Amino acid sequence: AAADVEVAAVNLAQDTNDRVLAGLELYLSAQAATAKANVNMAALEKMERYEYVMSERVKGGVSSRVDMLVVQQKVNQMRSDMASDQEKATAAMSELGAMTAAPLTGVTGLSTLNDGNVDSTPLTVLKARAESSRAIAEATAARAGFLPSLTAGGDVSGGGGLGLALGAANGLGFGTGASLKAVDAQKAAAAARVGQVQEDANRSLRALEGELASLQRKAAQSQTLADQAAANYDIYAEQQRAGQRAVPDVVGIFETKVRTEREAVSLKYEIARVMLKIAALKGTLVNGEQI
Numbered sequence: 001a002a003a004d005v006e007v008a009a010v011n012l013a014q015d016t017n018d019r020v021l022a023g024l025e026l027y028l029s030a031q032a033a034t035a036k037a038n039v040n041m042a043a044l045e046k047m048e049r050y051e052y053v054m055s056e057r058v059k060g061g062v063s064s065r066v067d068m069l070v071v072q073q074k075v076n077q078m079r080s081d082m083a084s085d086q087e088k089a090t091a092a093m094s095e096l097g098a099m100t101a102a103p104l105t106g107v108t109g110l111s112t113l114n115d116g117n118v119d120s121t122p123l124t125v126l127k128a129r130a131e132s133s134r135a136i137a138e139a140t141a142a143r144a145g146f147l148p149s150l151t152a153g154g155d156v157s158g159g160g161g162l163g164l165a166l167g168a169a170n171g172l173g174f175g176t177g178a179s180l181k182a183v184d185a186q187k188a189a190a191a192a193r194v195g196q197v198q199e200d201a202n203r204s205l206r207a208l209e210g211e212l213a214s215l216q217r218k219a220a221q222s223q224t225l226a227d228q229a230a231a232n233y234d235i236y237a238e239q240q241r242a243g244q245r246a247v248p249d250v251v252g253i254f255e256t257k258v259r260t261e262r263e264a265v266s267l268k269y270e271i272a273r274v275m276l277k278i279a280a281l282k283g284t285l286v287n288g289e290q291i
Contacts, residue, residue, distance in 0.1 A: 003134035010127040021280040023099050030092035032269035036262045037085035040078050043258045047075050067247035074251050110272055123283035128197035132190040205281055212274045219267040226260040233257045
């Protein structure tokens, strides 16, 4: 009975961690989409101003209408991307709202996961150990049924004689030895199962830690590229005003600036997503005492 309770407790903790992870991943998807939409919103302010300047230059005969069309095409694309991001954010938050009991209006931002390095046993391993304990308990009980035992008996109605009887709960016979070996094999298989699950959990954890390190490196590089693209755009825009750069060149470098900024903000949430997966694997997303 105790082994059954332990298995049920681990199953509950695992289910709760999985549900919390699913909810938090929806939240991260919404926040990432919102962050990318905000990048486009800020960029549109500059691009729309540039579009206005270009329209005035076309009216004055300084720039060609072809250049104006290039700018308008990029503005429309940025608006479309922003609308798509906003729709994704709304859909993710709507789905998350269906999972929660309280409204999530006004909930934004990220908090730091401080338990990423906690040395805790993965839930899959705890479950395997609990199931192993249950299997061993059942095997032990079954083995006891095959072992011989002595029972004493007496007859008080007759001559008052006493006697001893040798027997087993599951009966004694030529198959008893094989049955005992099968029970012992069940114990060994249960122990081996725990070792395999432990190995699988360690491999999964190492893979997630490697992915996290890779994303953190990419995030640092992406931010550097975004800063460089922003500086390049300022130079190109100034050179274009001086007649040294063509409009497509300026629009192209601005597009690069926006793309690198979107990648930089997106990676921040991908890092958080992997950290959540690590916490979920370790079973630290939810306090077991509060389930």
